Amino acid sequence: MRLGGRLTAAIEVLEDVEARRRPVADALKDWGLSHRFAGSGDRAAIGNIVYDALRKKRSYGFRMGDDGAQALGFAAVIDGLAMAPQELAAALAGDRFAPELPNAGQLERFGAADLSAAPDAVAADLPDWLAGKLQASLGEDWVAEAAALAARPPLDLRVNTLKSGRDKVLKALAPFGAAPADLAPDGIRIAAIEGAGRHPNVQVEAGFQKGWFEVQDEGSQLAARLAAPMPGEQVLDLCAGAGGKALALSAAMENTGQIHAADADRQRLAPIHDRLKRAGCRNVQVRDPRDDMAGLFGAMDLVLVDAPCTGSGTWRRRPDAKWRLSEAALQKRMEEQDDVLDRAARFVRPGGRLAYVTCSLVAEENADRIAAFLARHGDKGFAVADAGARWNALLPQAEGRCRIGALAGGSVITMTPKLTGTDGFFFAALERAG
Numbered sequence: 001m002r003l004g005g006r007l008t009a010a011i012e013v014l015e016d017v018e019a020r021r022r023p024v025a026d027a028l029k030d031w032g033l034s035h036r037f038a039g040s041g042d043r044a045a046i047g048n049i050v051y052d053a054l055r056k057k058r059s060y061g062f063r064m065g066d067d068g069a070q071a072l073g074f075a076a077v078i079d080g081l082a083m084a085p086q087e088l089a090a091a092l093a094g095d096r097f098a099p100e101l102p103n104a105g106q107l108e109r110f111g112a113a114d115l116s117a118a119p120d121a122v123a124a125d126l127p128d129w130l131a132g133k134l135q136a137s138l139g140e141d142w143v144a145e146a147a148a149l150a151a152r153p154p155l156d157l158r159v160n161t162l163k164s165g166r167d168k169v170l171k172a173l174a175p176f177g178a179a180p181a182d183l184a185p186d187g188i189r190i191a192a193i194e195g196a197g198r199h200p201n202v203q204v205e206a207g208f209q210k211g212w213f214e215v216q217d218e219g220s221q222l223a224a225r226l227a228a229p230m231p232g233e234q235v236l237d238l239c240a241g242a243g244g245k246a247l248a249l250s251a252a253m254e255n256t257g258q259i260h261a262a263d264a265d266r267q268r269l270a271p272i273h274d275r276l277k278r279a280g281c282r283n284v285q286v287r288d289p290r291d292d293m294a295g296l297f298g299a300m301d302l303v304l305v306d307a308p309c310t311g312s313g314t315w316r317r318r319p320d321a322k323w324r325l326s327e328a329a330l331q332k333r334m335e336e337q338d339d340v341l342d343r344a345a346r347f348v349r350p351g352g353r354l355a356y357v358t359c360s361l362v363a364e365e366n367a368d369r370i371a372a373f374l375a376r377h378g379d380k381g382f383a384v385a386d387a388g389a390r391w392n393a394l395l396p397q398a399e400g401r402c403r404i405g406a407l408a409g410g411s412v413i414t415m416t417p418k419l420t421g422t423d424g425f426f427f428a429a430l431e432r433a434g
């Protein structure tokens with residue numbers, strides 16, 4: 001396909017996402033199934049246009065003076081492929097599959113528009129209500145923080161130290177431009193896509209099949225490290241999902257002790273079995289949602305709550321979610337977070353720890369939930385640990401390079417694309433008196 005056909009396809013997908021309010025991944029998949037002639041390069045290029053348009057929907061709409069699918073598609077191509085409007089017009093000339101060009105005035109406006117004159121929520125590329133939430137949560141720098149959430153994300157990998165080492169994986173993935181991650185000790189990064197490119201499908205590589213590495217955002221790797229699992233410990237991963245953090249905990253514990261991996265949703269847990277096998281994790285026991293875990297009450301050294309959340313920290317990867325999220329959904333997540341924290345507390349032994357993680361930047365899902373937990377469980381001897389000190393000890397070369405907030409005598413951490421170059425993550429640790 002030439003650029004014109006790809007752009008037309010991207011506009012169709014954007015219209016579908018808008019009309020049916022459906023996840024962009026589903027819309028792209030359906031488009032691919034009904035257009036079998038399109039090759040993988042075409043599908044990747046169409047995906048780039050669609051994702052870019054959704055990442056910057058509001059600022060592109062402002063700059064074009066039109067937020068329809070066609071205007072957004074053109075804006076994403078001009079910006080994403082760094083093409084001058086005249087260059088784009090020349091590239092589409094005579095292409096019968098190309099969409100109609102916006103008028104010259106619109107293209108000129110796009111090139112000239114200055115976002116410093118735009119309302120903050122437009123420059124932040126957020127709906128108004130979420131702009132208010134991020135402003136309240138992140139303070140002064142919130143517009144730049146939100147804008148960084150609208151950039152293309154890198155592809156991050158975690159080296160599985162149970163089976164390999166970073167140098168070995170770096171060598172195997174050298175053709176893809178793999179480099180050591182900035183912060184995570186076992187992390188590897190493949191930079192964000194440029195132009196119409198695409199990330200390699202690393203999961204077909206021999207090293208992946210052999211369990212040498214996992215795909216995992218650097219922030220998620222750091223959150224697992226900050227939970228400070230020790231070899232030999234008894235650990236409960238209460239919201240294990242597909243196991244990203246459970247696998248990281250297993251490696252950090254050097255395959256010793258025991259990790260109970262549980263989740264309320266059997267479907268989400270299902271992929272963990274293959275992943276554990278491939279990664280060679282022998283210290284993880286998967287608990288069926290129907291299992292009676294009462295035997296673990298008061299017995300865990302560490303309980304990890306990788307809580308269900310709005311995922312606002314992952315908007316670089318799932319930009320459609322920011323336009324679909326509702327206040328009701330946020331409220332529901334907060335109730336789930338309280339529920340799961342209450343459940344988690346029962347498993348922590350005296351002298352044990354509870355780590356709370358979200359991939360959200362909304363304070364109501366983060367520090368506010370910990371404060372509410374303390375208000376409910378103040379009598380059970382839980383205190384907020386100094387997560388900021390943990391960060392500085394783990395990453396002395398990046399001391400203070402995250403947001404460290406004071407809370408109830410301890411401190412909590414927020415990672416953001418702008419500050420740490422990771423997805424947005426929140427981390428808090430609670431210690432139960434012995």
Ligand SMILES: C[S@@+](CC[C@H](N)C(=O)[O-])C[C@H]1O[C@@H](n2cnc3c(N)ncnc32)[C@H](O)[C@@H]1O
Binds near residue numbers: 238240243246265
């Ligand atoms: C952020 S995801 C977990 C991601 C996973 N830990 C990882 O690193 O790949 C949150 C998980 O919490 C689960 N969940 C939601 N409510 C729960 C509850 N009350 N108890 C246990 N798990 C719950 C969801 O099914 C979902 O899999």
